[in-house]
Amino acid sequence: MAVLNEEQTMLRDMAQEWTKNESPVTAWRKVRDEGSNFDPAAWSAMGEMGWTGVIIPEEFGGSDFGWMSLGLVVEQLGKTLTASPLVASSLAAGAIILGGSQAQKEAFLPRLASGELVGTLAFDDGPRHSGAVSTVAVSEGKLTGTKPFVHEAESAGLFVVLASDGVYLVEKGAGVTLSDRELTDMRDHAEVTFDGAAAERLADGGDDLAEAILDRARILTGAEMLGMAQHVFDETLDYLKQRTQFNQVLSTFQSLQHRMAELFTDLELMRTAVEAGLQALDTGFRVPEAACLAKSRANDVLHVISRQGIQLHGGIGMTDEYDVGFYLKRARVLEASWGNSGFLKDRHAKLAGY
Numbered sequence: 001m002a003v004l005n006e007e008q009t010m011l012r013d014m015a016q017e018w019t020k021n022e023s024p025v026t027a028w029r030k031v032r033d034e035g036s037n038f039d040p041a042a043w044s045a046m047g048e049m050g051w052t053g054v055i056i057p058e059e060f061g062g063s064d065f066g067w068m069s070l071g072l073v074v075e076q077l078g079k080t081l082t083a084s085p086l087v088a089s090s091l092a093a094g095a096i097i098l099g100g101s102q103a104q105k106e107a108f109l110p111r112l113a114s115g116e117l118v119g120t121l122a123f124d125d126g127p128r129h130s131g132a133v134s135t136v137a138v139s140e141g142k143l144t145g146t147k148p149f150v151h152e153a154e155s156a157g158l159f160v161v162l163a164s165d166g167v168y169l170v171e172k173g174a175g176v177t178l179s180d181r182e183l184t185d186m187r188d189h190a191e192v193t194f195d196g197a198a199a200e201r202l203a204d205g206g207d208d209l210a211e212a213i214l215d216r217a218r219i220l221t222g223a224e225m226l227g228m229a230q231h232v233f234d235e236t237l238d239y240l241k242q243r244t245q246f247n248q249v250l251s252t253f254q255s256l257q258h259r260m261a262e263l264f265t266d267l268e269l270m271r272t273a274v275e276a277g278l279q280a281l282d283t284g285f286r287v288p289e290a291a292c293l294a295k296s297r298a299n300d301v302l303h304v305i306s307r308q309g310i311q312l313h314g315g316i317g318m319t320d321e322y323d324v325g326f327y328l329k330r331a332r333v334l335e336a337s338w339g340n341s342g343f344l345k346d347r348h349a350k351l352a353g354y
Contacts, residue, residue, distance in 0.1 A: 015076035037188040047115025060109035067281035071223035078227025085152040092119025099205025132210035143199040153190035168199040215291035219277035222298035273297035292348035
């Protein structure tokens with residue numbers, strides 16, 4: 001477990017308290033039932049607490065607390081499935097910090113820091129992540145092409161788009177068309193079509209800008225998945241301590257004790273990998289390798305824990321009455337985002353020279 005400073009500990013505790021009291025899973029159920037993308041009041045509260053500007057430099061209205069601090073907040077939001085564009089918007093801000101000009105930073109970062117503007121990444125051209133490659137074309141500052149799966153697209157006012165010759169900023173408006181995507185997690189996803197949309201290129205990040213943006217997406221998504229895995233583990237353990245079968249509490253069965261012990265070990269390994277990824281972002285040390293390890297470990301562990309959570313709850317686990325099924329559905333979407341385990345393990349091997 002990472003060693004936190006006083007400010008990080010306070011931030012984590014505040015996020016834990018807020019999600020518990022103001023954004024439990026019942027809040028997610030309400031957002032789902034209303035057909036909303038997120039609760040505007042909750043998003044406004046996040047902005048007031050400074051969460052929308054955690055990684056943004058102070059000169060642009062943020063707090064510059066770093067990626068580890070943001071990861072602590074995202075982990076807590078993952079525990080309660082809080083529907084918000086915090087991850088997507090933070091990644092958009094991170095892209096501008098990495099590759100934006102001074103004028104671009106001044107134009108967008110203060111608005112992203114306050115939560116007034118929501119940003120998101122539009123990178124993949126198909127249903128499967130294939131790395132930093134794209135067929136979207138740009139001609140004379142106009143961008144044309146389609147991104148079929150964009151997270152938080154309806155909420156976003158700014159798209160960070162991967163094109164064939166670099167990364168571009170596109171504001172929602174003329175030349176940008178959205179078509180809703182209904183995925184199993186019931187969150188905000190859409191197909192975004194650009195037809196001559198005005199675009200500004202991020203030119204200061206070098207040739208590896210797109211991969212650097214993707215590495216941040218992998219690690220921060222891993223932080224959300226960590227929170228989800230922790231919650232499913234805790235809820236399943238509580239259920240086993242209460243549920244009786246053959247006049248015995250389920251937690252007294254040795255086979256189930258062994259299974260939970262194995263899941264606990266997997267969860268701790270996942271935490272180590274994700275926190276190492278967040279620390280790598282803050283220090284700049286071997287970020288690509290850390291990103292592959294963090295996301296691949298998060299994919300594998302959350303897949304197992306969400307599946308075991310359903311099994312150990314029995315058939316009721318997939319009913320709407322119980323929350324554990326929501327975590328499995330969200331898990332499957334996040335596992336496919338920014339690279340599945342096979343893709344990431346192959347990338348890690350290539351980075352190591354194999």
